[in-house]
Amino acid sequence: MADAIPGPAARRRGRRRAGEDTREPLLAAARAEFAARGFEGATVRRIAERAGVDAAMVNHWFGGKEQLFVAALDFPVDISTILDRVLPGDRDELGARIVRTFLTVWDTTGGAPLGTLIRSVASHESAARLMREFVATALAQRIVRPVAPDRHEMRAALCGTQIIGLGMIRYVLRLEPIASATHDEVVTAVAPTLQRYLTGPLD
């Protein structure tokens, strides 16, 4: 990992390798602050204060508040990578890009972190709240609203039902034939669902 900027402990003792002991405290503080205040309410400054770390370390380690939020969720990729893969392209293919990106991201991990995430969400209201915030910000505001401003929160939540359920069946339950289906097979079957939730009629 990068080790450019010394953390407070390093400054105190003057011999620790740079910054490494500031990342985990930031993550722990971020989980607590996002859970307590939500994504909008939490501030980088306050998270850094709680961690006893300079606020510049958030950018150093994570690149910004959104990336810190996703890191706090233990996603295998950061949100800007997801958005870069999902957003560019034809509006009518957005559903397909979401499904394909989801499969690409989670296939690389074998799905274990998704099991952990779902367990957390089902066990802890604070994790559930983080996930709600993720859907409300990343999915509803960044992905759905630009293509479908009307009822974008309902559309995002509907997309959420299909995506999280696909994750449960493929990676957690490992139910066949979906567990072993190719990306093309899953995209062909599921993308029309997302596309209708995104841009189709809901009533």
Place this chain on the structure above:
Amino acid sequence: MADAIPGPAARRRGRRRAGEDTREPLLAAARAEFAARGFEGATVRRIAERAGVDAAMVNHWFGGKEQLFVAALDFPVDISTILDRVLPGDRDELGARIVRTFLTVWDTTGGAPLGTLIRSVASHESAARLMREFVATALAQRIVRPVAPDRHEMRAALCGTQIIGLGMIRYVLRLEPIASATHDEVVTAVAPTLQRYLTGPLD
């Protein structure tokens, strides 16, 4: 619902059949033990001890640990009740009947047992296996196959993704606007998805 067993009032009046007052304590103890230790960790002996009941009563009432687990999952209705609600009627309305039945069943519980179920499935391979078997038998064989013999396992698994995801979002994450949506709103939005998975083209 599934309630052929006389309640406490009947017992007080002396109409109790042998052993009936051991079933509910076993279920309560099983829920506590499965929740605390997961499916693998919980033992029939310990469950029986917690219930203050002879361990042989587990086989008597449930047939074994797996069946006890399914009973402890606390499906608010039994499978034959679900099938009675879902199967009769127009083939083209099957998706709508599934969504409406799912909402009716889980709304009565406030969704807490669904959270327990999802946590178990995400934590324990044996619980996941039980759930796979449930989908493979109840959903694929009993509901999907009669209306769509071709690719009925894929169709059932796809239905599973949408149903379990709807449950996660509405009852576990409690994400708005789906958490508070009326049954009609959810059915209108989601039933076409299930109907396509059941009887539509998948490629």
